[in-house]
Amino acid sequence: MTVRIDNCFETLKLTNKKALIAFLTAGDPNYNLSLELIKSLPEAGADIIEIGMPFSDPMADGPSIQASSLRAINSGHKMEKTFEMIESFRKDNSHTPIILMGYFNPIYNYGVNSFIKKIIDIEVDGVIVVDLPPEEDNELCDALEIADLSFIRLVTPTTNSDRLNKILQKTSGFLYYVSIAGITGSKRPEMNEVETAVKEIKTKTNIPIGVGFGIRTKDDIERIGTFADGVIVGSVLVDIIKNNENESAIKDKIVKKVREFASAV
Amino acid sequence: MDKLNSYKLGPDQNGRFGIFGGRFVAETLMPLILDLEKSYQQAKEDDSFISELAYLNKYYTGRPSPLYFAERLTDYLKTAKIYFKRDELNHTGSHKINNCLGQILLAKRMGKTRIIAETGAGQHGVAVATVSARFGLPCVIYMGAKDIERQKPNVFRMKLLGAKVVPVRSGNATLKDAMNEALRDWVANVNDTFYIIGTVAGPHPYPEMVRDFQSIIGKETKEQILDQEGRLPDQLIACIGGGSNAMGLFYPFLDDINVKITGIEAGGMGLQGDKHCASLTAGRPGVLHGNRTYLLQDDEGQIIEGHSISAGLDYPGIGPEHAWLKESGRVQYVAITDSEAVEAFKICTKTEGIIPALEPSHAIAHLINIAPNLSKNDLVVMNLCGRGDKDIFTIAEHLNMEI
Numbered sequence: 181m182t183v184r185i186d187n188c189f190e191t192l193k194l195t196n197k198k199a200l201i202a203f204l205t206a207g208d209p210n211y212n213l214s215l216e217l218i219k220s221l222p223e224a225g226a227d228i229i230e231i232g233m234p235f236s237d238p239m240a241d242g243p244s245i246q247a248s249s250l251r252a253i254n255s256g257h258k259m260e261k262t263f264e265m266i267e268s269f270r271k272d273n274s275h276t277p278i279i280l281m282g283y284f285n286p287i288y289n290y291g292v293n294s295f296i297k298k299i300i301d302i303e304v305d306g307v308i309v310v311d312l313p314p315e316e317d318n319e320l321c322d323a324l325e326i327a328d329l330s331f332i333r334l335v336t337p338t339t340n341s342d343r344l345n346k347i348l349q350k351t352s353g354f355l356y357y358v359s360i361a362g363i364t365g366s367k368r369p370e371m372n373e374v375e376t377a378v379k380e381i382k383t384k385t386n387i388p389i390g391v392g393f394g395i396r397t398k399d400d401i402e403r404i405g406t407f408a409d410g411v412i413v414g415s416v417l418v419d420i421i422k423n424n425e426n427e428s429a430i431k432d433k434i435v436k437k438v439r440e441f442a443s444a445v
Numbered sequence: 446m447d448k449l450n451s452y453k454l455g456p457d458q459n460g461r462f463g464i465f466g467g468r469f470v471a472e473t474l475m476p477l478i479l480d481l482e483k484s485y486q487q488a489k490e491d492d493s494f495i496s497e498l499a500y501l502n503k504y505y506t507g508r509p510s511p512l513y514f515a516e517r518l519t520d521y522l523k524t525a526k527i528y529f530k531r532d533e534l535n536h537t538g539s540h541k542i543n544n545c546l547g548q549i550l551l552a553k554r555m556g557k558t559r560i561i562a563e564t565g566a567g568q569h570g571v572a573v574a575t576v577s578a579r580f581g582l583p584c585v586i587y588m589g590a591k592d593i594e595r596q597k598p599n600v601f602r603m604k605l606l607g608a609k610v611v612p613v614r615s616g617n618a619t620l621k622d623a624m625n626e627a628l629r630d631w632v633a634n635v636n637d638t639f640y641i642i643g644t645v646a647g648p649h650p651y652p653e654m655v656r657d658f659q660s661i662i663g664k665e666t667k668e669q670i671l672d673q674e675g676r677l678p679d680q681l682i683a684c685i686g687g688g689s690n691a692m693g694l695f696y697p698f699l700d701d702i703n704v705k706i707t708g709i710e711a712g713g714m715g716l717q718g719d720k721h722c723a724s725l726t727a728g729r730p731g732v733l734h735g736n737r738t739y740l741l742q743d744d745e746g747q748i749i750e751g752h753s754i755s756a757g758l759d760y761p762g763i764g765p766e767h768a769w770l771k772e773s774g775r776v777q778y779v780a781i782t783d784s785e786a787v788e789a790f791k792i793c794t795k796t797e798g799i800i801p802a803l804e805p806s807h808a809i810a811h812l813i814n815i816a817p818n819l820s821k822n823d824l825v826v827m828n829l830c831g832r833g834d835k836d837i838f839t840i841a842e843h844l845n846m847e848i
Contacts, residue, residue: 236616236747236748237621237622237625237748238625239470239625239628239629239734240473240629240632242629246616250616259746283732284732285732285740285746285748286745286746287746288731288732288737288746289731289742289744289745290746310471311469311470311471311735313468313469313471313472313475314475315467315468315475316467334471334472334473336471337473338472338473338474338475338476338635339472339475339476343475343476358472360633361473361634361635362629362632362633363629366633367633
């Protein structure tokens with residue numbers, strides 16, 4: 181529901197806070213631990229949870245998130261299990277917005293109508309599909325709009341003002357500003373440029389703006405919080421899964437990292 | 446049902462061939478491919494672009510390539526008159542150069558200063574490295590680490606030509622991963638970089654543009670067969686990986702409905718298991734690398750790595766126009782196994798004194814299979830799109846021979 185995301189940003193605004201949007205891949209490194217990690221995010225300070233639907237060929241993602249997708253696929257993860265995880269999460273949490281992020285092929289393969297029906301059912305709030313630009317709106321975005329689900333758009337440093345206007349016409353929830361021309365988890369954004377770009381977009385829309393790609397430090401998060409409405413962290417979290425064998429160490433470190441980031445927004 | 450007036454009208458303004466094709470790319474790339482589309486539409490109407498490309502095709506590549514009557518193979522098969530379109534005689538040894546020259550001229554027009562590309566067998570990589578050297582632009586070729594191992598001569602050629610060859614270890618370390626990596630490079634270097642895609646796949650306008658540059662194969666064939674035989678052929682046959690040589694031969698003949706057209710996919714070790722690359726005969730529609738097309742994928746929509754003895758056919762997708770031609774029924778698609786291809790390779794080499802690449806060996810194998818059903822008066826044109834020097838190590842291994 182779009183309203184859950186809207187409420188989240190409005191509530192944060194009342195206390196002059198910004199949203200921390202935490203990304204993890206469903207099923208990484210296995211179903212049980214992944215579910216536990218996702219359940220631990222709200223208490224650690226994540227305001228919105230972005231859950232990656234694994235895909236074998238994530239073209240817009242860097243090595244960290246690609247490896248995370250492959251860990252999930254290799255552990256036998258399936259789309260249905262992503263839905264099961266969300267159902268289980270919703271049993272104890274009805275307020276944290278959940279956004280599904282991924283690539284179109286697994287959704288197309290599942291069937292667009294079945295997919296929408298299912299995510300309404302399990303109370304997903306929005307969807308990000310990296311390889312569906314506005315030119316392909318009739319594939320999924322139009323149907324999501326009718327179903328009152330947010331289709332969260334990406335705006336990038338290459339988006340010119342004509343495209344921006346087109347993108348803003350059909351955006352709900354929040355706008356995802358991609359801080360670099362590049363892939364996730366790669367180069368560090370040039371903060372002054374990001375600030376200029378976000379301020380420019382803000383002259384054209386009231387919709388909240390989240391900034392992601394290459395955000396790894398508390399300092400960057402603090403800085404982004406001064407001009408944007410939310411910040412998205414992903415690669416830095418999934419790297420913890422890659423770099424640790426011990427399951428309780430993974431959980432401790434991810435919770436600690438999210439707490440640290442939450443204190444900066 | 447509506448009857449089509451022409452099979453040559455695609456793609457539409459959204460880059461679609463029926464439901465296939467499209468522009469399934471990240472927002473970062475959208476402005477670039479729109480810009481590319483605009484530049485290409487302008488260039489193809491521009492006399493100076495057309496004449497420069499024609500000049501290079503003639504004097505650099507050596508076009509037109511001969512249409513050769515394969516007399517000894519015809520005698521051996523006791524069947525229809527078989528013609529080879531000799532695109533293996535092109536500079537760099539395959540049809541890939543036709544497309545690379547077109548795209549690098551476009552890159553120059555657009556003021557791009559850096560070239561990137563993906564390659565599987567290395568034929569496209571060599572062609573890109575060649576045109577980059579010719580036009581003095583730095584180039585980076587992404588190649589699966591596994592392919593680098595099995596295609597060493599081409600890797601060496603690319604390096605001699607001044608290209609930087611980057612091994613791709615992500616995913617399965619073959620062609621589709623090389624394409625992912627090239628797309629990642631492009632996203633990160635949007636201002637100065639031109640991505641030369643090697644086949645009729647990828648986001649619009651690539652499938653159309655690559656087809657147009659390769660169509661010189663079919664245009665020449667039409668003139669040559671009319672000149673030599675006074676009539677159009679009864680059949681066209683070409684191998685298909687991504688489908689660029691086939692699209693190039695087929696396109697000018699699509700509306701000549703009496704010409705039967707067949708595309709030959711890599712059947713690998715047979716279509717029963719997953720050791721093949723027959724996306725059209727054994728896959729189903731999906732979305733990958735910017736377009737909707739037939740793909741090899743599992744129940745979850747995860748892309749499956751194909752297998753073929755020929756690294757050039759080893760791609761889990763296929764150009765979207767082929768997907769549309771299959772569904773429209775205009776072109777038939779058939780799979781040929783590794784072993785059939787090797788047998789055909791041997792027969793062609795011994796009867797014609799031409800060592801074909803393993804890719805067109807698949808097309809020759811199909812010709813051998815259908816020979817008993819053909820009439821002596823039939824004319825068949827097969828696109829001999831690449832030469833086999835690069836494959837001698839693979840063949841030796843398959844036949845347990847020492848070089």
